[in-house]
Amino acid sequence: MMNYNEILDSYKKLAALISNPSPDLQYPEIYNALGSLEEDLNLLQILTPSNEGLNGVILLKDQVVALLNFVAGLNHMQQQQQAAGFGIPPPRSQSPSSDSIDEPITSEQLSVKGFKDIAGMWELKEVLKMMVILPKKQPQLFENRRMTNSLLLFGPPGTGKTKIVHGIAAEANCSLFAISVADIMQKYLGESEKTIKNYFEMVRNYKGFSILFFDEIDSISQRRGSRDAGYSRRVLTEFMCQMNKLEETRNCLVVAATNCPWDLDPAVMRRFQRRVYCPLPDDFERYEIIKLMLDESGIEPQALDWSSLQKQTKGLSGSDIKNGVQAGLDKPLLDLQVNRLWKVTKSGFFEPCDKNTSLEENVVCMNLDDIPDKTVRASKPKVADILNALSKVKPTVSQNDVLKYQKYNEEF
Ligand SMILES: Nc1ncnc2c1ncn2[C@@H]1O[C@H](COP(=O)(O)OP(=O)(O)OP(=O)(O)O)[C@@H](O)[C@H]1O
Numbered sequence: 001m002m003n004y005n006e007i008l009d010s011y012k013k014l015a016a017l018i019s020n021p022s023p024d025l026q027y028p029e030i031y032n033a034l035g036s037l038e039e040d041l042n043l044l045q046i047l048t049p050s051n052e053g054l055n056g057v058i059l060l061k062d063q064v065v066a067l068l069n070f071v072a073g074l075n076h077m078q079q080q081q082q083a084a085g086f087g088i089p090p091p092r093s094q095s096p097s098s099d100s101i102d103e104p105i106t107s108e109q110l111s112v113k114g115f116k117d118i119a120g121m122w123e124l125k126e127v128l129k130m131m132v133i134l135p136k137k138q139p140q141l142f143e144n145r146r147m148t149n150s151l152l153l154f155g156p157p158g159t160g161k162t163k164i165v166h167g168i169a170a171e172a173n174c175s176l177f178a179i180s181v182a183d184i185m186q187k188y189l190g191e192s193e194k195t196i197k198n199y200f201e202m203v204r205n206y207k208g209f210s211i212l213f214f215d216e217i218d219s220i221s222q223r224r225g226s227r228d229a230g231y232s233r234r235v236l237t238e239f240m241c242q243m244n245k246l247e248e249t250r251n252c253l254v255v256a257a258t259n260c261p262w263d264l265d266p267a268v269m270r271r272f273q274r275r276v277y278c279p280l281p282d283d284f285e286r287y288e289i290i291k292l293m294l295d296e297s298g299i300e301p302q303a304l305d306w307s308s309l310q311k312q313t314k315g316l317s318g319s320d321i322k323n324g325v326q327a328g329l330d331k332p333l334l335d336l337q338v339n340r341l342w343k344v345t346k347s348g349f350f351e352p353c354d355k356n357t358s359l360e361e362n363v364v365c366m367n368l369d370d371i372p373d374k375t376v377r378a379s380k381p382k383v384a385d386i387l388n389a390l391s392k393v394k395p396t397v398s399q400n401d402v403l404k405y406q407k408y409n410e411e412f
């Protein structure tokens, strides 16, 4: 560990390096150096709290960080401008490292239109309705009563965690602030905490009810570089501090999702009043997902032999099933690539010939590439295509992983 003078010197050296950057200055190295210096500084603060000089060092540190963010941001901007073929812009008077936050997604902008687009997950839907729709519609029920307004969703990938959060926002017609924690953690030093704080402040002051959704919440304690534990701790502290204030907030729901719950700090985990496991879909849910995916395809779900499909799709996630059905629906488009015989309709469209095409029809032999634009029609997808595509899907979640999630769910 460095002593007071060494830390002071190191900050001064870093300040000199940053304020007069050489073209090959490695910003990640400087960030890492700052991270480790900060750890030493934290230790020094604990060991010698009465050292009056420390305040000066902390001030210097803040200035170095601000300077670095400014210079690194400027450098990044110049590189982008050069890549786009522009000259180097004049320096800006303001730090380009922005603490701006994204606009909310309104219910009209969501691709999910409500719970009808989500198969199964019945219990979770009820919980979400109780948390979002009830306080909106029947606020008198919540007078003089503590609100349940934080929810953690965990489970294997592709089980609809993100989709159901979009679903409740659409169902309740409220705004959604969707935040990727992994992205936040890549921000400049000091910016991550600020962004988190800004989002919480934003929803607290928001007109009407909104949902603050932290996706990949487990990334909150992970950041590039080995020696920036101090940094992660600060972000965690800010997050927990904001979550504590949530008790007094009545116009928002904070939801977080993760597929690595074991990586989540227990203190963060404790901040969520409700924790819900989103497992792989059961037999009935898998059927419901297939039905949803076949909607508008022209294939009746009853045409699928569910008793054999039930076994075949066991262990697949919602996302695996979606991809499988999509591959089946795409089969007619794929077949077009190798088709040579086309039936030309009276209105000038080219349709692939099949066994029902009669010799009297206008048939031509051509490659797809030679057919005029916007004149090709594909055949309708067939049940056999869907079954075949689903039989080829490999589960993305292994049996071992399923057991790991189940064990975790029982223990926490
Ligand atoms: N129950 C479901 N109903 C409808 N679609 C589903 C369902 N489960 C999964 N899907 C589909 O699977 C895809 C992945 O879902 P989503 O992104 O919500 O999963 P996730 O649990 O958030 O995954 P990850 O943990 O990897 O972020 C989506 O396109 C969604 O349409």
Ligand SMILES: [Mg+2]
Pocket (backbone or CB within 6 Å): 161, 162, 163, 215, 257
């Ligand atoms: Mg997700």
